[in-house]
Amino acid sequence: MPTPIIKIDAISKSFGTFKVLDGLSMQVMPGEKLALIGPSGSGKTTILRILMTLERIDGGHIQIDGEQLYHMERNGQLLPADERHLTRMRQKIGMVFQLFNLFPHKCVMDNVTLAPMLTKGTPRAAAEKRAMELLEMVGMADKAKSMPAQLSGGQKQRVAIARALALSPKIMLFDEVTSALDPELVEEVMNVMRKLAAETDMTMLLVTHEMGFAHDFADRVLFFDRGRIVEEGKPDEIFRNPKQERTQGFLKKIIAAGHRV
Numbered sequence: 001m002p003t004p005i006i007k008i009d010a011i012s013k014s015f016g017t018f019k020v021l022d023g024l025s026m027q028v029m030p031g032e033k034l035a036l037i038g039p040s041g042s043g044k045t046t047i048l049r050i051l052m053t054l055e056r057i058d059g060g061h062i063q064i065d066g067e068q069l070y071h072m073e074r075n076g077q078l079l080p081a082d083e084r085h086l087t088r089m090r091q092k093i094g095m096v097f098q099l100f101n102l103f104p105h106k107c108v109m110d111n112v113t114l115a116p117m118l119t120k121g122t123p124r125a126a127a128e129k130r131a132m133e134l135l136e137m138v139g140m141a142d143k144a145k146s147m148p149a150q151l152s153g154g155q156k157q158r159v160a161i162a163r164a165l166a167l168s169p170k171i172m173l174f175d176e177v178t179s180a181l182d183p184e185l186v187e188e189v190m191n192v193m194r195k196l197a198a199e200t201d202m203t204m205l206l207v208t209h210e211m212g213f214a215h216d217f218a219d220r221v222l223f224f225d226r227g228r229i230v231e232e233g234k235p236d237e238i239f240r241n242p243k244q245e246r247t248q249g250f251l252k253k254i255i256a257a258g259h260r261v
């Protein structure tokens with residue numbers, strides 16, 4: 001039995017008095033492509049931000065790749081992680097956000113090479129070679145010298161994907177990477193993501209409101225409501241034959257709003 005690459009164990013998280021997550025547990029196997037779906041405010045982004053160490057947890061444990069994320073093991077005891085531990089753990093994970101936050105004053109190539117050169121000490125030549133391969137993969141090689149302002153939203157998002165991949169994370173997190181795009185640009189980014197999902201053995205977590213995309217992308221779908229997993233299963237099970245009333249209601253609403261499932 002292989003060990004999970006992500007093991008979330010009874011985590012809780014509040015913002016002020018509002019409890020977003022209350023004892024959430026879930027596991028992700030290496031190479032798995034997971035889609036997280038659910039109504040607005042159900043905690044999907046919070047989970048990704050916690051994994052990316054952009055938010056702290058109030059309780060519980062998270063293991064990434066066999067190591068504690070927010071704790072350090074010292075003499076058989078679990079102590080809160082220090083900044084050095086978090087920095088090291090963070091390198092295992094890459095994230096792409098809804099709003100492609102590229103460095104506006106750097107060209108596409110520099111956007112992709114900067115982090116490997118600064119955080120991993122990769123020599124420029126090697127970083128640029130890898131960057132070209134990644135830009136090739138996302139169909140942006142011919143724009144390597146362009147500035148972000150000269151790119152469409154879809155192109156920026158494809159560069160943002162290449163930039164996150166440049167650090168060779170074991171786990172990639174995608175939070176609604178198509179929802180800020182004009183409709184005609186959504187498909188090009190989805191195509192890159194589908195290709196990525198099919199071709200790499202990286203573990204990927206995708207949050208999306210596009211159910212058709214979740215269906216194509218994922219091996220497993222988790223339906224969240226109010227910080228809890230209401231139902232999980234293979235895409236066909238969740239989308240064609242949901243068992244829980246809340247999942248059925250959610251999908252009905254999505255279809256009524258004109259989305260493809």
Ligand SMILES: Nc1ncnc2c1ncn2[C@@H]1O[C@H](COP(=O)(O)OP(=O)(O)OP(=O)(O)O)[C@@H](O)[C@H]1O
Pocket residue numbers: 015016020038039040041042043044045046047
């Ligand atoms: N920094 C914050 N401060 C206060 N409340 C927050 C903060 N971040 C999230 N929340 C609240 O936590 C809940 C979960 O938010 P989250 O962004 O994780 O939901 P989501 O499932 O990603 O929703 P959406 O589909 O709209 O993106 C929401 O009620 C939100 O208002």
Ligand SMILES: [Mg+2]
Pocket residue numbers: 044045046
């Ligand atoms: Mg969100």
